[in-house]
Amino acid sequence: MLLRTDHGFNHRISSEITPAHVYAQRREFLQRMVAAGCLAGTGAAWAQSPVARPGKLAALNAKVSTLAGAQARDTPTPYKNASTYNNFYEFGTDKSDPAENAHTLKTQPWSVEIEGLVKKPGRFNLEDLLKLSAMEERIYRMRCVEGWSMVIPWVGYSLSELIKRVEPLGSAKYVEFVTLADPKTMPYVGSRILSWPYTEGLRMDEAMHPLTMLSFGMYGEVLPSQNGAPVRLTVPWKYGFKSGKSIVKIRFTENQPATAWNKAAAHEYGFYSNVNPNVDHPRWSQASERRIGDGGILAKKIKTLMFNGYEAQVGQLYAGMDLSKNF
């Protein structure tokens, strides 16, 4: 018996065998380490963006955000779709218009004026805004009020970083966002569709919520003009139109600001406009959505989630509110 016969996968002490479910956990463990930033020193190398750069515009480097809710597991929408299917009425009302017409937008020089109820009003140049806080990549779902959605990796940081810098007064209850309205470069400014400039607004606690993002890029590159270059808002739990593009002014107010779509049709577009499958648009259901770029023409629509799936993060902002009245 000098030669041991091969018993194959045969262990005398079964306790030495790593149970399969524990073995499988090592992947998850590593992922969690990365996500939680435990590997802080090597984090930059480890936490590579899961989304490939399209290679169309200048790169905008960012670290992968570790904020809760900032890494949607949904498959990101192809860049081609996200950059050719847009609502940006200053450049036309067809979804393909902005990609065709927005090349006229001049994004340099650019500045954002801060005014209203703050201790430190003033003007931020784009260069200063880009350096104001560390750039993060966040993958958000984006649900349009029209019933379609995308999944987009944005680059930017929490709007709260900027708000803290300008020190709002206690009387500041709302934040108004004013976007560019330049008839020379925007062919549809002056049309009667909406009143220009396009303005939007948030309650102060919504604006301060870490998920509310000031975005400068997407897919690892600076924003294409049609997506709201050079700086826009991204509020993932509200219908897309709440996230103003090409922002030139941020104003802090005591009273709820007027918003563009609310002025155009108050019974259809409320100030809050949180994604809500239980509150239909007066003219169509909001219970489901078509995910753009997902599985082709025969793909079924998917169920719309409360607060676009961000209920765990933002639900408490609306505790006790009647969301069918405050739609």
Add this chain to the structure above:
Amino acid sequence: MPWRRFLLWQHATSLLHGLLSLPFIWLLWALFNDALGANPAEALSRSTGDWTLRCLCVVMAVTPLRHVTRTPELIRFRRILGLATFFYACLHLLCYAWFDQGFELNDMVKDLVKRPFIWLGMLGFVFMLPLALTSSNSAVRWLGGKRWRQLHSLVYVLPLFALLHFYWMRAGKNNFAEVWVYACILASLLAYRVWRWIKSSHSVRPTA
């Protein structure tokens, strides 16, 4: 006149058939070559609707054109144009039922109540059905010329449904430029008939 000879040419109708199927062929090609943009379902729904409306304009222009240009030969093409309108309307309805509603009857009923422009479109389709079903020669014989003509005067309500359907669809974006273009075309085609009718009712009809 070579123009009128062309209208009577035996293959002229086949040529028209071919022309009218071009949008359909293009849409099919675009569908399989990823040329319909980011939302192909929406693109198909909208363009089949557009082509229904365009065909309706053309078919309603046949009679005025016959009179104004004194080319009675044009009557040869009216049925083909009418059926093409119906064909694109069927595709349009299919796109809605399939891509928008996933053939869920319950959802469709709910949607009909929710969206007025949907039931206007449906109603338009319902009014098209008897016209399409009685388009054959045998149907004309079976109904008799007079009753057939009476039934087919239903076509005059179609512009109303089609335009309201289109208008209401575009109302969300206050974007009516195209709606007005179609409205002007269809209104003038209907106005022509009203004018003819007034003129004929004032003139002394020859007896027997």
